[in-house]
Amino acid sequence: MAFKQVTSPHAHGAQNTAKVMQLVVWATIPGLIALTWQFGWGSFINVITASVTALTCEALILKMRNRPLGFYLKDYSALVTAVLLGLALPPLCPWWVVVIGTVFSVVLAKQLFGGLGYNPFNPAMVGYVVLLISFPIQMSTWVAPLALLPDGISHPDFLESLKLVFFGLSPMDGITSATPLDSFKHASGLTVDQIYQQDPLFSQAMFAGAGWEWVNLGFLIGGIVMLSSRVFTWHGPVAMLATLAFMSLVFWDAGSSDSAGSPIMHLFSGASMMGAFFILTDPVSSAVSNRGRLIYGALIGFLIFIIRAWGNYPDAVAFAVLLANFTAPFIDNYTLPRTYGHTDRRKATERLED
Amino acid sequence: MRQTWVTPGGVHPPENKLQSLKQPIGQLPIPHKLVVPLGQHIGASAIVCVKVGDKVSKGQKIADPSGVVSAAIHAPTSGTISAIEARPVAHSSGMTALCVEITSDGEDKWGSLTGIADFEHTSPRALLSIITEAGIAGMGGAGFPTAVKLNPGFQRPIDTLIINATECEPYITADDALIRERAEGIIEGIRILSHILGNPDNIMIGIEDNKPEAIKALAPHIQDTGINLVSFPTKYPSGGEKQLIYILTGKELPSSKIPADIGMLCINIGTTYAIKRAVVNGEPLISRVTTVTGEACGINRNYDVLIGTPVEHMLEYNNFDAQRCSRVIMGGPMMGFSLTSQKIPIVKTSNCILAPSVEEIPHNEPAQACIRCGMCAEACPASLLPQQLLWYSQAKDHDRLESHNLFDCIECGACSYVCPSNIPLVQHYRSSKSDIKKAQEEKVKSAQARERFEFRQQRIELADKEREAKRAARREAAKLAQASTASNTTADIVAAAQARAATKKASPEQELAKLERAVSSAQMRVQKAQDKLDSALANTETGEKINILTAALSGAQQKLEKANFRLAEHSK
Numbered sequence: 067m068a069f070k071q072v073t074s075p076h077a078h079g080a081q082n083t084a085k086v087m088q089l090v091v092w093a094t095i096p097g098l099i100a101l102t103w104q105f106g107w108g109s110f111i112n113v114i115t116a117s118v119t120a121l122t123c124e125a126l127i128l129k130m131r132n133r134p135l136g137f138y139l140k141d142y143s144a145l146v147t148a149v150l151l152g153l154a155l156p157p158l159c160p161w162w163v164v165v166i167g168t169v170f171s172v173v174l175a176k177q178l179f180g181g182l183g184y185n186p187f188n189p190a191m192v193g194y195v196v197l198l199i200s201f202p203i204q205m206s207t208w209v210a211p212l213a214l215l216p217d218g219i220s221h222p223d224f225l226e227s228l229k230l231v232f233f234g235l236s237p238m239d240g241i242t243s244a245t246p247l248d249s250f251k252h253a254s255g256l257t258v259d260q261i262y263q264q265d266p267l268f269s270q271a272m273f274a275g276a277g278w279e280w281v282n283l284g285f286l287i288g289g290i291v292m293l294s295s296r297v298f299t300w301h302g303p304v305a306m307l308a309t310l311a312f313m314s315l316v317f318w319d320a321g322s323s324d325s326a327g328s329p330i331m332h333l334f335s336g337a338s339m340m341g342a343f344f345i346l347t348d349p350v351s352s353a354v355s356n357r358g359r360l361i362y363g364a365l366i367g368f369l370i371f372i373i374r375a376w377g378n379y380p381d382a383v384a385f386a387v388l389l390a391n392f393t394a395p396f397i398d399n400y401t402l403p404r405t406y407g408h409t410d411r412r413k414a415t416e417r418l419e420d
Numbered sequence: 421m422r423q424t425w426v427t428p429g430g431v432h433p434p435e436n437k438l439q440s441l442k443q444p445i446g447q448l449p450i451p452h453k454l455v456v457p458l459g460q461h462i463g464a465s466a467i468v469c470v471k472v473g474d475k476v477s478k479g480q481k482i483a484d485p486s487g488v489v490s491a492a493i494h495a496p497t498s499g500t501i502s503a504i505e506a507r508p509v510a511h512s513s514g515m516t517a518l519c520v521e522i523t524s525d526g527e528d529k530w531g532s533l534t535g536i537a538d539f540e541h542t543s544p545r546a547l548l549s550i551i552t553e554a555g556i557a558g559m560g561g562a563g564f565p566t567a568v569k570l571n572p573g574f575q576r577p578i579d580t581l582i583i584n585a586t587e588c589e590p591y592i593t594a595d596d597a598l599i600r601e602r603a604e605g606i607i608e609g610i611r612i613l614s615h616i617l618g619n620p621d622n623i624m625i626g627i628e629d630n631k632p633e634a635i636k637a638l639a640p641h642i643q644d645t646g647i648n649l650v651s652f653p654t655k656y657p658s659g660g661e662k663q664l665i666y667i668l669t670g671k672e673l674p675s676s677k678i679p680a681d682i683g684m685l686c687i688n689i690g691t692t693y694a695i696k697r698a699v700v701n702g703e704p705l706i707s708r709v710t711t712v713t714g715e716a717c718g719i720n721r722n723y724d725v726l727i728g729t730p731v732e733h734m735l736e737y738n739n740f741d742a743q744r745c746s747r748v749i750m751g752g753p754m755m756g757f758s759l760t761s762q763k764i765p766i767v768k769t770s771n772c773i774l775a776p777s778v779e780e781i782p783h784n785e786p787a788q789a790c791i792r793c794g795m796c797a798e799a800c801p802a803s804l805l806p807q808q809l810l811w812y813s814q815a816k817d818h819d820r821l822e823s824h825n826l827f828d829c830i831e832c833g834a835c836s837y838v839c840p841s842n843i844p845l846v847q848h849y850r851s852s853k854s855d856i857k858k859a860q861e862e863k864v865k866s867a868q869a870r871e872r873f874e875f876r877q878q879r880i881e882l883a884d885k886e887r888e889a890k891r892a893a894r895r896e897a898a899k900l901a902q903a904s905t906a907s908n909t910t911a912d913i914v915a916a917a918q919a920r921a922a923t924k925k926a927s928p929e930q931e932l933a934k935l936e937r938a939v940s941s942a943q944m945r946v947q948k949a950q951d952k953l954d955s956a957l958a959n960t961e962t963g964e965k966i967n968i969l970t971a972a973l974s975g976a977q978q979k980l981e982k983a984n985f986r987l988a989e990h991s992k
Contacts, residue, residue: 070747071514071760073847075833076774076781077433077590077753081795081840083788141788183789183841299794349793354805356797398808405825406428406662406802407675414808416823 086297087142090344091149093288093297097340098153100284104277105209106221106241108157111231112164113149119168120148127177143182147171150190150344154337154384155197157209158222161232163201167193187391188351191384198384210243211277213270243267246275247336248380250327258321258328274334282339289343298349301356302363303342307333309367317375326375341370341383351391358394358401366390422624422650425670427663429801430655431834433590433754435630440593440713440720445601447724448737450497450524454728456482457509457519460767461557462564463489468520474501477531479704482520485552491565491768492555494704496726499524510750510767512757519765522728533702544616547699554698555768556705560584560659560688561751563769566695569687570616572680581620582668582679583610583647585627585634585689586659589752592772594709595689597722599634602693607641609692612699614646617685623647625689626664628654656754657832661686663801675828690771710770712738715777716745725766731773732762746781749774753781754833788841796835796845802828806835806845813848818856826852928990935987942980949973 101109124144128135151171155164171193179185198205209221221241222230244252246267253261262268270276293300311329319325332338337345346352346366353362366386373382399414459465466483476482476495483493503521508514536542536550552567572578587595599606614623625642627635629651638649652658652667662673665684673679679686690708697703706727713720718739725734731748749756750770766773796806804825812820829849836845953969 069745069759069761070783072747072758072784073512073844073850074749074751074756074831075754075836075846076747076749076756076758076776077837078782078784078842079431079433079838081838082785082842083791083793083840086791086793086840137786137788143791181789183791296795296798297793299798350791352792354792354794354797354807356794402805402824403797403803405675405804405828406666407672407677407828408825409674412823412825414820414823 084140084142087146089292089295089297090146091142093292094149094153094285094344096287097281097284097344100280101153101157104211104280105157107224107227108159108209108231109153109155111227112155112157112159113152115161115164115231116148116152116155116168117145119165120144120172123169123172124177127173127181131177131181133181138181141182144172144176147176147189147193150340151193153340153344154190154194156205156207158227158230159204159207160234163197163204166200167197169193170196183350185350186394188345188348188387191345191387194384195388198379206248207242208245210241211267213276214243214266215241245336245380246271246278246331247327247374250331251374251380255323257323258325274331278336279334282334285339285343289339292343292347298347299356299359301359302346302352305360305363306342306346306367306370307338309364310338310371313368313371313375317371326371332371332374336374336381337383338370341366341387345383345387346390351394353394353397353401355398355401355403357403358397361397361401362390362394365393422648423670424650424652424667426653427655427658427666427801428803429799429834430657431799431837432654433656433837435654436591436713437593437596437630440591440711440722441597441633443721445597445709445722445724448729448734450526450528450726451729451733452524453502453730454496454499454522454524454726455507455519455730455763455765456493456496456522456728457507457517457765457767458483458493459509459517460493460563460727460769461491462562463487463491463568465518466490466493466555468504468518470501470504470520472501472504475499475525476501476522477529479533479706480531481553481555481704482522485555485565489565489568491557491567492553492704493520494555494706495522496706496728497522497524498527498529508761508764510757510759510764510770514760530703535700535702537700539612539699540615544618547612547616550699551695554694554704556691556694556698557768558688559690559694559708559768559771561755561769561771563767566687566691569680569685570613572685576680576683578617578620578680578683578685580622580624580669580684581610581613581617582664582684582686583623583625583689583692584659584661584664584686585625585631586664587631588628588654588656588659589754589756589772590656591713591774592711592752593713594711594722594771596631596634597711598690598693598709599631600637603634603637603641605696606689606693607638607645607647608700609694609696610647611645612695613687613692620685624668625649626658626668627651628658630654657801657830657834660801660830660832662830675825705768708766708768708770710734710766711772712775713772714745714749714775715780716741716775727766727768729766730762731759731764731766734766734773735762735775740775744777745775746778746783747776749776754837755831784844785842787843790841790843793840795838795840799834799838801832801834802830804829809852810843810845810848813852816852816855818852818859821852821856826856829853932987932990935983935990939980939983939987942976942983946973946976946980949976 098109121144124139125135128138148168151167171189175187175189175192176185249265249267250261267276272279289303310332314327314329314332317326318328346363353359369386369389370382373379373385402412402414404411458468464486467486468483470476470482478495478498480495481492482495485492499522501520502523506516507519509517539547548567548571556566557563558566585595585599623646625647635651642649650668657663658667665671665673665679673682694705707724709722710725711722712734747758749758751757751772753774756774790807790810792807800806809824809826826849831846833846839845949972953973956966956969
């Protein structure tokens with residue numbers, strides 16, 4: 067009898083792409099819980115809206131490209147993009163904002179470039195930046211964190227939230243507030259101590275900024291879970307956080323009115339932790355080698371700080387990541403690891419003598 | 421404990437070694453027909469030295485090594501040569517190659533064997549020739565002829581001898597079983613190796629810590645031998661030559677060098693036992709320990725199996741269930757190759773026959789896109805970037821592949837093992853390697869062709885030029901001739917004739933010599949005529965005769981006068 071002929075290796079590890087993607091989704095749960103606890107049901111609704119939109123778009127495009135639906139949908143990559151975008155968008159923002167962002171993420175940034183594995187830019191961040199530039203008002207209206215809600219007022223319940231998101235019925239006026247990064251940026255002329263005393267966003271906070279510190283802690287926990295499951299290596303996130311901390315330390319300026327904010331504030335505000343563990347770790351659009359990822363992460367940390375401190379936007383993770391995506395192939399060319407049996411690292415562009 | 425070094429990367433697949441170690445090494449009944457391939461080693465195939473119909477005894481040589489890098493082949497049992505023809509052999513491509521088929525006579529009778537009891541007083545050269553004659557080739561997998569390896573030349577002295585007992589691939593326990601049962605013979609083999617290599621300073625047996633029984637078996641025999649037994653944590657692929665060298669010495673084998681270049685030699689532990697058998701017992705390499713394992717086999721066990729035993733014979737005796745089997749692999753699950761047919765015979769490098777069930781090693785899932793997650797790079801023991809190599813391999817970008825050190829890939833399969841997208845990475849690299857090699861060969865070929873073409877062009881040009889020059893000369897001559905016929909007068913013709921005569925006329929010296937010769941010959945004729953006349957007068961001949969002779973004399977005298985005159989004329 068004839069046997070089946072297969073090339074080695076025959077054994078295969080237990081890991082598969084769908085499992086990795088699922089783990090990323092699970093790892094967002096501490097962050098999502100923190101968001102829901104601190105800011106109400108908005109983020110949860112965002113995630114659901116984005117997920118439905120993403121899977122629909124993915125299926126439509128796969129159909130147009132004549133690809134098997136089940137095989138590709140089951141890789142969960144569209145779901146990851148949707149969840150991350152949903153988490154990044156302001157809670158209780160109108161549904162169409164979420165839908166437009168997701169369409170841009172999945173269709174434009176991912177599928178039009180060839181689908182999973184071929185996107186040069188982080189799809190979720192492409193969607194986010196499109197929205198940030200197109201709909202600045204919706205994108206900068208944030209729900210007030212739990213600690214800052216006026217007495218007797220709470221976040222809208224789930225049904226109320228759905229009405230807000232899908233029909234825009236109830237007014238948001240009483241329950242919105244600036245974000246800590248925003249507030250810090252616009253408090254000119256005050257020393258850090260004065261800001262921390264006067265601004266309830268800081269005075270009501272444990273250590274960084276009301277509400278946001280918990281959200282960042284949630285994403286940090288999720289990140290550590292993924293790191294210990296070896297979904298990615300430590301190089302990118304650690305380099306980014308370390309650079310961000312280092313830059314804020316350099317420009318701390320002893321807490322004067324020129325200070326750009328403390329390292330703790332920068333690390334635990336805005337999208338720092340989510341960016342570090344969920345966004346820049348997207349392997350498709352990042353640098354490939356460990357050394358490359360150190361440089362890539364550091365570059366993102368550096369850009370985030372520059373834009374936060376001196377740019378027009380209070381937060382900058384999306385811009386920083388997209389800019390760094392541009393540099394990834396360039397970084398790759400100069401960061402090949404030293405191969406066994408070679409004394410030197412080589413350059414990817416090295417040409418052999420004919 | 422001796423220091424060991426840790427290689428980057430590596431994976432920990434389930435070991436699955438216990439099931440085949442429950443029983444000692446077994447013996448299989450001798451198969452009716454054995455198929456012995458002539459190329460079981462790296463290098464040139466052996467040249468058959470028997471004919472169909474010949475009777476052979478066990479251990480009799482049936483093929484001679486061809487050239488330097490080759491190994492002899494011997495009859496694994498006694499019997500009759502029943503065929504010499506191409507058969508499917510153990511090769512990943514499923515190709516056929518020339519094999520000798522022996523129909524066993526069931527007696528399994530050895531020819532005469534002569535061993536050397538006292539190898540320490542035998543010259544290394546003589547021992548090497550015994551190893552060559554015994555047809556020993558590396559039994560760990562590659563099958564490099566051992567005698568060639570043991571003779572690296574004076575410019576490469578060996579100071580470190582590494583015995584590879586790592587056996588890092590899952591399922592395979594052939595070396596483990598061999599060590600457990602035949603540790604003494606193995607150590608004797610290592611001592612023979614040491615003697616041949618001029619007693620290197622360091623002799624190390626490298627073994628993974630998942631073989632405590634084997635370590636225990638070796639320990640008593642290495643005392644006072646200078647042999648170090650070094651165990652290190654189990655990790656695939658620690659048994660790769662490059663990896664083992666680093667683990668044991670902390671040194672890296674430079675790219676595209678062989679261990680002898682840095683004074684080292686790596687020999688598989690099974691090979692050392694074969695060397696002992698060849699030297700001490702005089703037995704050539706005709707059997708080896710092979711693991712038969714996998715859930716599709718009812719019995720998992722090691723066997724001392726004759727080279728040339730068809731795989732089907734082994735499977736049959738181990739309750740093989742073809743229905744449950746996902747594939748039959750020669751070698752391990754990481755680097756072994758699937759067999760196309762169960763007629764394929766065991767060769768010197770076959771350490772394992774693995775017949776896994778479908779649940780054990782499922783059929784390959786379709787590959788998904790590479791998401792560059794980098795798990796492959798984390799697993800790569802050579803610190804390559806497999807994800808980038810895949811990218812460039814698909815793009816057929818040979819320059820980038822080489823700058824990413826594709827040729828340092830040892831094809832261990834760790835990258836494919838961890839790949840969450842089920843991409844057959846190693847297959848891409850194999851294909852690219854052969855593409856690049858082919859392109860290089862073609863480059864050389866086309867350079868040669870160009871050179872030949874250019875030379876031919878040059879030659880043709882030169883010949884054309886010569887022909888053209890000749891033609892031009894002829895044209896010139898014809899033109900001159902035409903010009904002369906055009907102005908033709910009688911005077912000219914006479915002048916031309918005179919000119920021709922003049923050129924033909926001899927020089928004055930030649931003329932003088934000619935005249936002198938004429939004078940002397942005329943003198944001689946006068947003398948002769950005078951002599952004849954004198955003798956005629958003395959003999960009182962008739963008057964008529966006297967008259968004739970007198971006339972001849974006067975004629976000769978006249979000619980002499982004439983010649984003298986001419987000479988005088990000329991001399992004026």
